[in-house]
Amino acid sequence: MLRPTRMHALAIKSDLEIMRQQMVVVDDDESYAMKGGEGPHSYAKNSIIQKGLIDGSKRLIHEAISQSFDPKEHVHGNDEPSKPICIADLGCSTGPNTFFAMQTITEAIQQQFQSHGLASQIPDIQVLFNDQVSNDFNTLFKNLPQQRIYYATAVPGSFCGRLFPKQTLHLVHSSAALCWLSKLPNEITDSDSSACNKGRIHYTDAPKEVADAYATQYSKDMGNFLHARAQELVENGLMLLQFPVSNVLLDSDVDPAKVFELIGTCLVDMAKVGVISEEKVDSFNVPLIYPSVKAVKEIFRGCDECFSIEWMEILEFKNMVSLPTVQIFVSWFRAALQGMIEKHFGAEIVDELFERFAEKVKEFPDIMDTDKLKLDVLFVLLRRKNKARP
């Protein structure tokens, strides 16, 4: 073995520098996930809204794949080994919605091969289920459909960063997940900031600075999301996104985020009677946003070197979800928020909080009326352009 010279040592140092740059550095402090397991308050048992979104766009998914997914790109000569079709579901949670979505997509892909006379040449399909590190992947795996046409894989981490090797994904799906911020904007809990959000847990009816801070974080998150996917998708790769958007039409409509105002008042009431501290309420905020379609379009426009918009359609939320009972309505929000409430306030307050919330919902039943909700669902199909990588 050669003794390293100074030059050699320098070369090694610069190699190490290169390797350090290749490191996958994961910061998951802000990780929160839907309620795991299969118990009465679990996401698995309380995600009928999200199921409604997938049901409502099933036809669109079929049409989008039929128009935009070219099976011939995936069929090679006899000499070349067949490469798998890789599909990622970002923000998949624990099931069963993700299984339903993946069945819809894989069936649509099969039909594409079939309609092109290529049924015998369908490559292996690999589905990559992604959610935050704290997601209950054990429950996801336990309930994987016994008969499925894909190889199942789980990938932990925030979808605002890189999750997959370069140019390995053919189709990205994400349903009802892109409304969650990766983190709360710092200024929201900074008492010296004009965007400090005391006595509330969301931007609804908050000072404009609070809503602006949410919007800025959202724009940053979506930028990171698109930047990461631009690297991970193959050229011509597709991205099928569905997420709730606000739709301000009439003043008599109910702001979709009003529900967090209601939960916030429950927490304030609990602080008043000394169950929790006021400071804890002031520092708690729900990292969820219902952006306007205009804001979303602007963000996509900022990424038009990498992505072309192939399809954009607004679906009416009221057509996707039917009127719930108070109990079902409360359970939806409990499944989504329980994890972060436990982390912030402790597990012991959860039952009381959602009992109080149920009482408030009975008092203001309009909050459940999907007909009056200023909420739509945006369905978007993006395609990775054949251009230089970011």
Place this chain on the structure above:
Amino acid sequence: MLRPTRMHALAIKSDLEIMRQQMVVVDDDESYAMKGGEGPHSYAKNSIIQKGLIDGSKRLIHEAISQSFDPKEHVHGNDEPSKPICIADLGCSTGPNTFFAMQTITEAIQQQFQSHGLASQIPDIQVLFNDQVSNDFNTLFKNLPQQRIYYATAVPGSFCGRLFPKQTLHLVHSSAALCWLSKLPNEITDSDSSACNKGRIHYTDAPKEVADAYATQYSKDMGNFLHARAQELVENGLMLLQFPVSNVLLDSDVDPAKVFELIGTCLVDMAKVGVISEEKVDSFNVPLIYPSVKAVKEIFRGCDECFSIEWMEILEFKNMVSLPTVQIFVSWFRAALQGMIEKHFGAEIVDELFERFAEKVKEFPDIMDTDKLKLDVLFVLLRRKNKARP
């Protein structure tokens, strides 16, 4: 849309037939996994033997990769997108051993690129952590090294079947996992069979028919393992396997499987005092085998159309693991067996069983003496040949 004719309907039927054949059918009834979580009895806290195996073969892994992994195969021209290097760890359990093994392998791969002057061209590396569906993947994800040079992915299922798409793996690793059978041979619990294993929980000191049934199942499992990997590995892909083998030298040595005889007598004692039923003991058997090197070589020879043996080395177990205390020794077996004992007898017997086992170990301390154990570790490097697929 065309109305389907009879011919068309037949064509669709035959397509569906083809698609059905492409289905991934998973039967995981026999799934058992190491004890999850991070508690005092968890695998994560009680897997120092298995860590010893990886430690002991770290130098061999580096040498094997240095000799057999060609970085030039992974570097493409500027036009072609770089493809990730995919590494699977089969039977990974919950960590930390798998993280240590993957760090060793990925560092060795980096060094290969570096020593060929290709440090700036290392492709993305993807590690696929595999274990049975009931493995605690949540704990695995939670403890993933924060700074790592690979994208992490989990794949659930038995490694005796297909787990990954065709020709997608570059390196397969498996440490201390290939000693577990995929299932117990049926005849072991069939009271009409001469291989019925009443009053024991393993093949040690059992009639020859019992040991033969274990050996037949092992041979079948290893055949399935190699057959599946032959399809999943790329041409020239490597497989690094380490697993315990028996090494019958002197009669004064301790049979490595004697420990199960000892645990078996504890269960028989518990049946005698009525804590569990005799039938439950008769139907319980540990699906673990320490094959002879000769038996393993014969199995590999049966797969020599697909794999060439690049390296085979016997490592002395006693050099890899130091003499444990009774408590540590008992904890090893508890972490490995607790899951299947709970499934078979119920969780309430576990504490008593391992207290009784600790007493027996104190009575027969030779069982812990690694110097006297008839146990070695086989280190094997196989290469996927450039031949027709099975």
